[in-house]
Amino acid sequence: MLQYNEVRPGVAVIVEGEPYVCTWNNVMQKQQRRPVNQTKLRHIIRGNVIEYSFQQSDKLEEAEIETKPAVFVFHDERKGEWVFHDLKDKSKRFSLTDDVVGEAGRFLKPNTQVETKSFEGDMFAAMLPIKVDLKVTEAPPSIRGNTAQGGSKVVTLETGAEINAPLFIEAGDVIRINTTTGEYVERA
Numbered sequence: 001m002l003q004y005n006e007v008r009p010g011v012a013v014i015v016e017g018e019p020y021v022c023t024w025n026n027v028m029q030k031q032q033r034r035p036v037n038q039t040k041l042r043h044i045i046r047g048n049v050i051e052y053s054f055q056q057s058d059k060l061e062e063a064e065i066e067t068k069p070a071v072f073v074f075h076d077e078r079k080g081e082w083v084f085h086d087l088k089d090k091s092k093r094f095s096l097t098d099d100v101v102g103e104a105g106r107f108l109k110p111n112t113q114v115e116t117k118s119f120e121g122d123m124f125a126a127m128l129p130i131k132v133d134l135k136v137t138e139a140p141p142s143i144r145g146n147t148a149q150g151g152s153k154v155v156t157l158e159t160g161a162e163i164n165a166p167l168f169i170e171a172g173d174v175i176r177i178n179t180t181t182g183e184y185v186e187r188a
Contacts, residue, residue, distance in 0.1 A: 002062055004037045004054040012044065012063035012119075015052060019044040019063040019119050045124050047099075065117055070094075070126070072112045075105070082126070087113065096126055104128045104179045106161035128179045133188040134158050135174050142167040 005027050007013055012021045020041035029035040037054040044063065054060065070084040073093065082101045086092035096116075098105070100123065107128060108114075115127040138156035152164040157177070165184045169175060176185040 002060040004056055004058045004060070005035070007037055007039055007054055007060065012065050013041070014061040014063050015041060020050070020052075021063075023049070044119050045122055063119060065119055068116050068118070070114055070116045072108045072110060072114060074110060075108070082108070084114070084116070084126070094123070096123060100124060101126050103182065107132050107134065107157075107159060107177055107179050107182075109134065109159050130180060131176050131178055131185060133174050133176050134161075136165070136169060136171055139165070139169055139171045139173075 002011070002013065007022050008025055009022050012019060014020075020043055022039050023042050024040040026038045027035055028038055034056045036056075039052050039054065040049055041052050042049050044065075069087040071087055071090075073083045073085055075082050076095075080098045081095040082098070082105060083093060083095045085094075101108070102125075105126075109132075112128070112132065114129075116123055117125040117127065134157040136155050137158050140153055140155075142153070151167045153167055153169075154162050155165045155169055155171075156162050157175075161182075163177065163182060163184055165175060169184075169187070174188040176188045177183070178185050
């Protein structure tokens with residue numbers, strides 16, 4: 001059981017029989033009133049966000065989230081499926097939809113290890129490594145000009161994703177990408 005003030009960003013709780021994960025919280029106390037934990041909660045499976053205030057007397061049940069490593073196999077664009085297999089047994093394959101994998105899927109290449117998260121058997125997320133190394137397949141030529149702010153150009157990666165990178169990046173270079181922000185980090 002959790003106390004009202006233990007609900008912080010990243011903590012998963014059961015609210016009215018539904019699983020939520022906290023994205024924001026603020027413990028507030030007015031002069032002669034009891035403290036209240038104001039939170040924003042995102043539904044683990046559906047993804048909708050609600051605002052909820054926990055009172056000091058509330059006892060909360062923590063949601064049991066199971067994490068399991070898996071390996072990405074391929075993406076079927078026609079069906080909108082991302083196919084993975086179990087880390088230890090390649091014959092145990094499963095697929096996730098585009099909305100479960102999300103925007104970070106554009107940085108997935110075959111044989112990348114991910115962490116899958118599930119609640120009561122329902123998979124709701126595939127967490128990529130924070131940084132991945134990808135090869136640049138297309139890069140326009142660098143153009144001289146105003147580089148006082150650093151200068152950047154749009155390059156295409158081996159997965160087909162397009163990102164902004166510094167002018168010195170050329171086709172064939174391997175660069176490191178932050179998968180949460182989708183930004184260039186450094187040359188690998």
